[in-house]
Amino acid sequence: MSQVLCLWSGPRNISTAMMRSFGSRADTTCWDEPFFAAYLDQTGLDHPGRVETLAACETDPDRVVDRILAPVPTAFHFQKHMAHHMIAGMPMDWVSEARHVLLVRHPARVIASYAKGRPTFTEDDLGFRPLLTLQSELKVRTGQRPMVLDSDEILAAPETALRRICVEGFGIPFDRAMMGWDAGSRPEDGPWAPYWYRNVIASTGFTKPLGHLPELDPQYAEIYSRSLKDYKALIRLRSR
Numbered sequence: 001m002s003q004v005l006c007l008w009s010g011p012r013n014i015s016t017a018m019m020r021s022f023g024s025r026a027d028t029t030c031w032d033e034p035f036f037a038a039y040l041d042q043t044g045l046d047h048p049g050r051v052e053t054l055a056a057c058e059t060d061p062d063r064v065v066d067r068i069l070a071p072v073p074t075a076f077h078f079q080k081h082m083a084h085h086m087i088a089g090m091p092m093d094w095v096s097e098a099r100h101v102l103l104v105r106h107p108a109r110v111i112a113s114y115a116k117g118r119p120t121f122t123e124d125d126l127g128f129r130p131l132l133t134l135q136s137e138l139k140v141r142t143g144q145r146p147m148v149l150d151s152d153e154i155l156a157a158p159e160t161a162l163r164r165i166c167v168e169g170f171g172i173p174f175d176r177a178m179m180g181w182d183a184g185s186r187p188e189d190g191p192w193a194p195y196w197y198r199n200v201i202a203s204t205g206f207t208k209p210l211g212h213l214p215e216l217d218p219q220y221a222e223i224y225s226r227s228l229k230d231y232k233a234l235i236r237l238r239s240r
Contacts, residue, residue: 002029002077004068004098005170008134010127012113013105014151015080016200017207021162021178022078023186029072031079032190034064039085048117049192056191065094076172083130092137100138100146101169102131103154104234107227112214117196123223128230135237148237155209180205 005022009015016032023030037057040050047053058064068079083102086092110126123129138146147169154161159179166174183204189197216224 002072002075003170003172005076005078005172006081006095006098006100007078007103008081008083008100008131008146009103009151010083010105010110010131011125011196012110013103014154014206015103016197017203018103018154019078019080019188020181020186020200020203021206022076023188024177024179024181025076025175026177027074027175028076028078029074030186030188031068031077032188033082033085033192034068034079035061035085035090036082036190036192038064038090039082039087042087042089047192048195049190052191061090065091068094069097076170082127083134084124084127086130086134092141095138096141099170100142101165102135102146102148102234103151104128104131104148104231104238105151106213107224107231108213108216109210111216111220111224111227115217115220121223123226126223126227128227128234132230132233135234145237148234150235150238152209155206158206 005028007015007018019030019032022028037053037059038061039045040047040053041059058067068077079098107126107128114121114126118125135146135148147165149161149165159176162178163174166172166178181204183202185193185197185201193201
């Protein structure tokens with residue numbers, strides 16, 4: 001039986017780079033945002049790639065769960081999940097059969113990046129409150145607190161962070177193949193990749209840490225303020 005490894009984050013984090021990293025392992029199969037089509041179908045939200053996603057991906061969340069737990073031809077099944085996709089009514093019983101790591105990023109960086117591809121959005125689209133809620137629910141359902149890491153920690157020291165994620169977060173051995181990858185698209189990339197993945201498609205490894213926080217357009221001030229509060233709550237749960 002394959003071990004299910006779930007990385008949970010919000011958008012415009014380094015979660016796709018993490019999928020590249022785990023996809024570089026010979027013992028790992030990757031899946032990109034399993035519940036995205038079901039989320040779009042149930043909310044009716046207009047996102048870049050909506051038409052392509054609904055046409056290509058499963059919209060029945062119960063069938064998504066069947067695939068989440070189904071064997072794959074490798075020892076590990078790495079799944080990149082978005083916490084805000086788990087709206088009310090989405091099945092959660094399956095999480096007790098997986099290992100979980102939560103990835104967070106400063107909301108100033110998230111908002112600056114997200115606004116380039118989708119200028120109109122709400123704080124719910126950024127996933128900070130869903131991540132905070134998810135952290136508590138995973139602790140109850142699995143009996144252990146999931147690892148929480150800030151993406152800047154990974155960019156500052158990729159090998160150290162990846163070793164911790166593998167060993168402490170997922171309970172698997174670290175593999176040095178995770179440190180780099182070939183540029184280009186991957187079969188596991190979702191249909192939304194042309195809208196969001198340009199940088200990671202061109203990448204061959206983790207980028208260097210970014211410098212000062214970006215200045216945001218004043219229109220995002222309220223979203224930023226509320227997201228920052230939830231981000232700080234998540235950071236207090238960060239695994240050290």
